[in-house]
Amino acid sequence: MGRLLAVTSGKGGVGKSSVSVNIARTLNERGNSVLLIDLDAGMRCLDLMLGVSDRLIFDLNDVLNKNKTLEEAIIKASNYSFDLHFLAAPLKEKPDPAALYDLITYACTRYDFVVLDFPAGAVDDLYKALPRYAEALVVCNADAVSLRDAGIMGDSLKKLGLMSVRLILNRVSFQNMRRGITANIDEAIDGCGLRLIGVIPQSMDIYVSCCSGKAIEPKSRAAKAFVRIAKRLLGYDIPLMSYKKI
Ligand SMILES: Nc1ncnc2c1ncn2[C@@H]1O[C@H](COP(=O)(O)OP(=O)(O)OP(=O)(O)O)[C@@H](O)[C@H]1O
């Protein structure tokens, strides 16, 4: 049985889609089969971030409405020698949560990881598609607004009874933390009350990757941050202690 990662946030624009793409790519590069699904109906973007928009024919609703099988609708988004499987969000109509639940359940029997990129905002009907074994990753920046919304989101996700709800702190500027402009790591954890699984720096490599559709430069700090998160997800003991010095 594969694992299900639900990438969410309270506030919009904090980096969910960038995190979804890079966690999916990194897990895939480490030998796991991965299906990445864009759930942001009407505002899809992962096809652009993966550089496959010119190959899109089918989307999630084609599978949910049984026009196509999952295997027919996925796109293979090659990343070096790896094949990340990708299913695009519908252009308009929101996916039906019950049908999506069934698809997710099936996909988890076929892949090591299924990664869901949720739209921003409070827990709504779409979350009815999540089985209890889903692991939520709440993406958040270190500013007060983002942290408050992450806390609210985290509480709602915990109420759904999900297996785990963890925090990814994205767009972190250690300079801003040292200068007291944003929360530091400890303050961020306290601010939203979630267990931290990783810290991703503010990074031009991530921005360029999202704009170009190409993978992040593998030796960059950003790529290494995603490797640490992937390893933690895979059960390796990678300490978070070094952040405490900030
Ligand atoms: N760590 C980072 N460093 C630099 N730029 C980043 C980082 N993370 C995300 N970005 C950039 O921020 C912008 C918003 O990111 P993204 O689309 O992933 O956010 P989102 O949370 O999915 O947004 P939405 O709520 O609209 O779905 C993108 O241009 C992306 O390239």
Ligand SMILES: [Mg+2]
């Ligand atoms: Mg997004």
